[in-house]
Amino acid sequence: MITRDWLLSDDPETRMQARLGQGYRLARALLRNPLAVVGLAIILLLLLVAMFAPWLAPYSPIQGELANRLQPPSATHWMGTDELGRDILSRIIFGARITLMIVLLVAIIAAPLGLLIGTVAGYFGGWVDRILMGLTDIFLSLPRLIMALAFVAALGPGIENAVIAIAITAWPVYARIARAEVLTFRKSEFLDAVRMQGASSARIITLHVMPLCMSSTIVRVTLDMAGIILTAAGLGFLGLGAQPPLPEWGAMISRGRSFILDQWWVATMPGFAIVVVSLGFCLFGDGLRDVLDPKQRARG
Amino acid sequence: MISVRNLTVSFGTTQVLHDVSLDVAKGESFALVGESGSGKSTILKALGGQLTSWGGELDIIDAPQGAGSKLALARKVQMVFQDPYGSLHPRRTIDDTLNEPLIIHGEQGRDKRVLDMLDAVGLSRRFRFRLPHQLSGGQRQRVAIARALMLDPPVLLLDEPTSALDVSVQAEILNLLKSLREEKGLTFLLVTHDLPVVSFLCDRLAILRAGRIEETTDVATLRAGQFSSAYGQELYQRSVDG
Amino acid sequence: MSLLSVENLRVTFPSDQGPVEVVRGLSFELGRERLGIVGESGSGKSMTGRAVMGLIASPGQVTADKLAFDGTDLRDMSESALRKLRGARMSMILQDPKFSLNPVIRIGAQIEEAMAVHGALTRSQRCARMLDALDAVRIDDPARVARLYPHEVSGGMGQRVMIAMMVVMEPALMIADEPTSALDVSVRGQVLDILDDLVKRRGMGLMLISHDLNMVARWCDRILVMYQGAIVEEIAAGQLYAATHPYTRGLVASLPRIDESRDRLPVLDRTAL
Numbered sequence: 077m078i079t080r081d082w083l084l085s086d087d088p089e090t091r092m093q094a095r096l097g098q099g100y101r102l103a104r105a106l107l108r109n110p111l112a113v114v115g116l117a118i119i120l121l122l123l124l125v126a127m128f129a130p131w132l133a134p135y136s137p138i139q140g141e142l143a144n145r146l147q148p149p150s151a152t153h154w155m156g157t158d159e160l161g162r163d164i165l166s167r168i169i170f171g172a173r174i175t176l177m178i179v180l181l182v183a184i185i186a187a188p189l190g191l192l193i194g195t196v197a198g199y200f201g202g203w204v205d206r207i208l209m210g211l212t213d214i215f216l217s218l219p220r221l222i223m224a225l226a227f228v229a230a231l232g233p234g235i236e237n238a239v240i241a242i243a244i245t246a247w248p249v250y251a252r253i254a255r256a257e258v259l260t261f262r263k264s265e266f267l268d269a270v271r272m273q274g275a276s277s278a279r280i281i282t283l284h285v286m287p288l289c290m291s292s293t294i295v296r297v298t299l300d301m302a303g304i305i306l307t308a309a310g311l312g313f314l315g316l317g318a319q320p321p322l323p324e325w326g327a328m329i330s331r332g333r334s335f336i337l338d339q340w341w342v343a344t345m346p347g348f349a350i351v352v353v354s355l356g357f358c359l360f361g362d363g364l365r366d367v368l369d370p371k372q373r374a375r376g
Numbered sequence: 377m378i379s380v381r382n383l384t385v386s387f388g389t390t391q392v393l394h395d396v397s398l399d400v401a402k403g404e405s406f407a408l409v410g411e412s413g414s415g416k417s418t419i420l421k422a423l424g425g426q427l428t429s430w431g432g433e434l435d436i437i438d439a440p441q442g443a444g445s446k447l448a449l450a451r452k453v454q455m456v457f458q459d460p461y462g463s464l465h466p467r468r469t470i471d472d473t474l475n476e477p478l479i480i481h482g483e484q485g486r487d488k489r490v491l492d493m494l495d496a497v498g499l500s501r502r503f504r505f506r507l508p509h510q511l512s513g514g515q516r517q518r519v520a521i522a523r524a525l526m527l528d529p530p531v532l533l534l535d536e537p538t539s540a541l542d543v544s545v546q547a548e549i550l551n552l553l554k555s556l557r558e559e560k561g562l563t564f565l566l567v568t569h570d571l572p573v574v575s576f577l578c579d580r581l582a583i584l585r586a587g588r589i590e591e592t593t594d595v596a597t598l599r600a601g602q603f604s605s606a607y608g609q610e611l612y613q614r615s616v617d618g
Numbered sequence: 619m620s621l622l623s624v625e626n627l628r629v630t631f632p633s634d635q636g637p638v639e640v641v642r643g644l645s646f647e648l649g650r651e652r653l654g655i656v657g658e659s660g661s662g663k664s665m666t667g668r669a670v671m672g673l674i675a676s677p678g679q680v681t682a683d684k685l686a687f688d689g690t691d692l693r694d695m696s697e698s699a700l701r702k703l704r705g706a707r708m709s710m711i712l713q714d715p716k717f718s719l720n721p722v723i724r725i726g727a728q729i730e731e732a733m734a735v736h737g738a739l740t741r742s743q744r745c746a747r748m749l750d751a752l753d754a755v756r757i758d759d760p761a762r763v764a765r766l767y768p769h770e771v772s773g774g775m776g777q778r779v780m781i782a783m784m785v786v787m788e789p790a791l792m793i794a795d796e797p798t799s800a801l802d803v804s805v806r807g808q809v810l811d812i813l814d815d816l817v818k819r820r821g822m823g824l825m826l827i828s829h830d831l832n833m834v835a836r837w838c839d840r841i842l843v844m845y846q847g848a849i850v851e852e853i854a855a856g857q858l859y860a861a862t863h864p865y866t867r868g869l870v871a872s873l874p875r876i877d878e879s880r881d882r883l884p885v886l887d888r889t890a891l
Contacts, residue, residue, distance in 0.1 A: 412802050
């Protein structure tokens with residue numbers, strides 16, 4: 077039976093109980109922060125919408141009726157229709173899938189890559205550090221959107237290439253953060269102790285160094301989500317991301333631009349979606365930082 | 377057990393150890409005494425394999441220090457560090473920390489060995505799944521000692537193991553170290569600046585100053601305050617006068 | 619009249635399990651003397667020092683029936699007035715000088731800045747007094763050290779620089795929290811001598827907070843032994859071995875001696891206290 081006292085016990089009896097207890101403490105701290113809860117709610121909503129898009133969307137996101145083109149928001153089309161008569165609400169609901177996919181793929185590619193490069197550089201120091209950080213700095217010094225543009229131009233437009241391009245431009249930040257974090261404890265005695273037990277460098281980096289950089293990376297990734305969504309939207313806006321007729325939010329704004337003065341809803345509705353989702357990730361990231369920050373936790 | 381011959385160590389252009397030689401017999405407890413910058417911790421680091429370059433010869437249990445694999449060295453020597461707050465991984469439970477050496481060396485029957493070791497160092501079994509920040513300084517130092525003993529090494533390097541602890545806790549840890557040494561026949565190499573601790577825990581001591589050994593003597597000399605070197609006598613006087 | 623007068627000082631911190639009192643109703647008087655406060659970690663000794671200095675940050679709460687420094691009540695003083703007082707007449711030395719010195723300002727300039735509390739001095743006057751202060755803390759080459767940055771000096775030197783800053787400010791009350799525990803025994807003696815000199819010649823009141831029973835017992839005029847936020851015993855200079863409280867006696871007994879012959883050290887029995 078899982079009770080609150082069991083979870084909060086200072087003397088857990090099993091490994092499982094200890095892990096659950098730690099998780100529960102984190103969750104409890106997070107839920108005490110109202111803004112983080114709002115962020116979490118937005119992210120959960122995005123997840124649910126993406127998951128149940130075919131059931132939630134009232135119309136097809138791709139097939140429109142030209143007769144209904146550029147209808148203002150009404151009871152039948154809550155967010156109006158676009159220039160091909162497609163229901164904007166349905167497109168935004170299906171667009172959530174694309175946004176979520178981009179965000180997840182970038183996080184899965186960029187964060188581990190940055191974490192690995194940063195921890196290796198920080199742990200070994202010396203010439204390994206100089207080479208890896210030189211590389212990182214080169215990537216970091218190039219403007220993100222321009223870099224992404226260059227990659228997409230080279231690889232060809234399309235959503236997969238946009239994801240790769242964003243991921244390639246996103247990792248250097250995580251590498252920098254992870255390295256800075258490693259430098260604060262690379263000389264610490266707990267690492268000396270495992271080294272003396274004969275642990276390999278690979279084992280030390282993955283099991284002892286990385287977990288300590290994990291929370292700052294998670295926080296940073298969450299905070300970066302907004303930027304990633306905006307970059308993806310930017311690429312879509314420039315016609316280099318998702319290709320029509322995919323309902324990508326950035327591309328939708330781009331198409332709506334031509335009618336912005338007379339049919340404001342075509343560009344505004346997807347823009348609104350981008351703002352809300354970005355805000356959600358930002359709020360949640362802020363809350364996570366408060367909870368995961370090692371300095372904050374040391375006091376608890 | 378431990379034999380150090382003409383050990384020299386330099387960091388950059390500064391030489392921190394000059395031709396240091398000492399021998400520690402099996403089962404002996406030997407202290408390296410000196411002020412900061414005397415090079416006492418550097419000797420410990422060289423023996424523990426934390427230094428990459430040094431001159432001279434270091435033998436531990438009849439084999440040169442650098443010769444065997446890291447794993448082989450780990451089974452011979454382990455270390456207890458000064459700072460009980462910095463020597464435990466902040467995100468790993470006591471159980472993780474104690475299991476780690478066993479996993480690295482592919483040992484079996486880990487659960488039992490962890491529990492036995494908790495008993496041996498006088499830690500309640502209910503602390504097993506706690507994180508370091510849920511323990512006091514003395515309890516952490518017990519964990520650090522337990523970790524060092526998990527692989528049953530014959531030699532333990534002790535780097536000021538009680539200087540960060542409260543007086544009453546220091547007594548508990550010193551007693552524990554003494555009992556463990558008697559039970560397991562351990563050889564201690566202790567680095568400290570605290571002469572009374574040496575008097576309690578050690579058989580012989582070497583006094584270091586600026587990277588050289590001033591004097592090597594047994595603990596009876598310390599208790600009587602009859603060092604032959606002027607510096608040894610000076611340290612003794614300061615310790616007595618505060 | 620006493621310099622510092624404290625009655626029923628309490629420091630409380632909130633926690634998940636309700637408020638926790640780390641200092642429980644402390645009362646003491648400090649004259650122009652060396653008062654030692656000893657205790658183990660968690661005894662509330664550092665919190666006492668910080669509370670007197672008005673350095674307990676929220677959510678910590680300080681209450682006292684009386685907290686008077688040289689006749690002025692510190693309890694309802696404004697933060698800015700307190701800050702002024704802290705700069706000039708009360709000062710604090712911490713264990714690690716690295717955290718108390720500004721890392722990007724040269725040592726000499728920092729000491730000169732500390733003089734600002736004593737009104738306008740010309741540049742050359744300030745410089746001369748700064749060099750005098752460094753000299754007073756037995757720094758051999760004051761002119762060279764004054765040009766160094768804090769990270770370029772050793773811990774012992776840094777601690778002496780901190781004390782030099784105190785010397786130029788000539789505080790009436792100094793609270794030294796573990797001022798020597800990061801130092802080697804040889805430097806420790808020098809630092810204590812300098813503090814001693816400040817007390818004797820300038821009539822300063824000193825509160826020396828430390829865990830080191832022997833050092834405090836040998837060096838202070840009076841010792842307060844703290845345990846769990848309260849004073850359990852007051853001991854006169856040199857009378858440590860005549861202590862009567864079981865806690866103090868337990869601590870003294872558990873210290874190893876230089877001519878140690880006991881096979882096991884007696885361990886403090888906390889349940890009996």
